[in-house]
Amino acid sequence: MHTSGSKRPAVTLFAILLLLVAAACGCQGGGGTAPSPDSSVTSSGQADVLAVKIDNVAPARPPTGLENADLVYVEQVEAGLSRILAVYSSDVPPVIGPVRSARETDLELLRQFDRPTLAYSGAQSALQPSIEAAPLDALPPSKAPDAYFRDPERPAPHNLYLRPEDIPHAASQVDAAEDIGLRFAPAPEGGTPVTERTVSYPSARFTFTWSPEQKTWLVAMDGKASRTASGERLTAADVILQDVTLGPSRFRDKWGNTSPFTQTVGSGSALALRDGKAYDVTWQRDSAASATEYITQDGRPMTFARGQVWIVLVPE
Template sequence: MTLPALGRAWTAATGTWTGRLLSSLAVGALAITSIVVLSDDDADQTTTGPGTTTSTVAGPTSTRGGGEAPTTTAPGTTAAPTTAPPPTLPAPPAEGLRFLPEDTPDNGSAAPLTGLPVPDPGTLGRAALAVKIDNLDVPGESARPQTGLAFADLVVEEVVEGGITRFVAVLHSTDAPAVGPVRSARTTDVHLLPILGTPLFAYSGGNPGVLAAVADAPSIEDRGGEWAPAYARDGSRRAPHNLYLRPWEIWARSAGATVPPPLAEFRPRGQGSPVGEPVAGLALGFGGAAGAPASWRWLPEEGRWLRQQRGSVHLDGAGYAIGPRNVVVVFTDYVESPVDTRSPEAVTVGSGEAWVFTDGKLVEGRWQRDSLDAPLSFVDGSGAPVTLSAGRTWIELVRPGTAAVVR
């Protein structure tokens, strides 16, 4: 069975497909040379691991976030110029959106990364599994749809070369089908992942400097490379967007990893945010010739923020629309990676401006992280911790001036 087929089988076991994908909206042509696209692949360089895989398987906007530079502990300058986000949200999506259910009973223990009750305490006793996911999305070549993305408790979007972004999908409280396409690590990951305690880290490889940094990181359990049976290539998809991970194989090799600490304080399901300004959504522009503009639109009937990328609804490979309960924008500098001057590295230690989108509202505040072994926290304008809606969360690591609130 191929990995996409495995995903379809998983979907059949967990819910009924609507069978209808949403129509993509027309987008303007993007001028990009093959050199720009290949620069992302060049940065991966050598993939290493304990073995090789042999199987296949609307309204006015306000652009902010640029008035105050973050206070950080990392030296350097911004690795690439900023790009203003699009002025409006894409058109409203068609009907028939399908989201991963969160209808678990209230008698379970709360998951640390979602605040949702989980009936099986054994699930909560395992480590977080962070998987590096491809998000190249240009005319003629795209990693979409990504398999397993909707199952992640937490997703972090970070900028790599050429304005391309990649996702760190953090799996913990929910079992997932195969996840991918899996791509290479960056030094941003080395500094970011300790907010999860000591997580398992799955990725396809990296340049020698990145691989050494991951291996030397005391708070990361390295499960990268490309080795069977955990990793497999899907022959029906074009390389390099065809490497998939079987997460249960990594959880079976979790020695040294730890249970993640709470991401934040979560409000009970159905309880609204006591603070914040009602807004319609958020628009993002990541800069670079290959950057794919993204947006988030509040759906009050669903109580979710709907992600759209390049003007179309962002769907998981199983047909689920990406719709977390919270979206957090972390404004920070990107500096040159110490192991590759072409590669931007997000500064995630220090403090800076943050926007927390929760319960249809925007809470403006700051992000704080005192050291590599400290959690990433969010406070409002008065310095009080910002509470999140119980459910999944996306964190956007963006440069100042690249986000716009849509009211």
């Protein structure tokens, strides 16, 4: 039965009203709901990165939330000690720490990501202008006091922790390692079977031991098995031992020690550990704004096993 022409304007007006109501409610076709504006997944599919500077001396161990990081950078600092820069995106735990101060090396490493958030306890006053000028969102306790807390059961200054949900900062479901170009895929041909590799700084030591049963690399620091705050072993799916140049920066700590600066722009050799094998690779990063590439001896991109990637910056 055909509708008479006199009723068409009313039907059209009714349809327009329905569309206006649907738009006001944020509804989409099929009854779906529009994505929440608080979602941390960007429209471009890029990772929403939270980087946290983590203390790594003996009184600061075990760390909390380190096992959730997509990437774990290990760098040498004053007095030959080590610090960790943990990068989170796909999985952000409720608590991370202990949090310590930022270094100039961190600013160059983080240029690989699209305006990441950097959580840190503070920095030398001379370095602060460089942090403010860097393309990142600086987040010391002074800017987000409610997001940090002190654990009274641990000694200061190794007891400052971050609650990411109070920033707020949620998981993006995008792996930060993939976001900067690392490829998770079957292993390349070749490689040399290896059970263990150790990297030594003047006052710190890291050992990675392959576990055939668990099919992962077990992490040890200073000769002791590394554990999470819950008592589980710290492990890595992949380890990159990246040869770098270490030189003095323009900054000194409060005791007068010159802060080292690790050069991560340039090129050099590296050893990639995955699936119980070691692969000789080269690394290349053309500028601070570009990501680091790891290339096998046959000229192809190194591929990695799915999971947490540790990148240990090894002074030549």
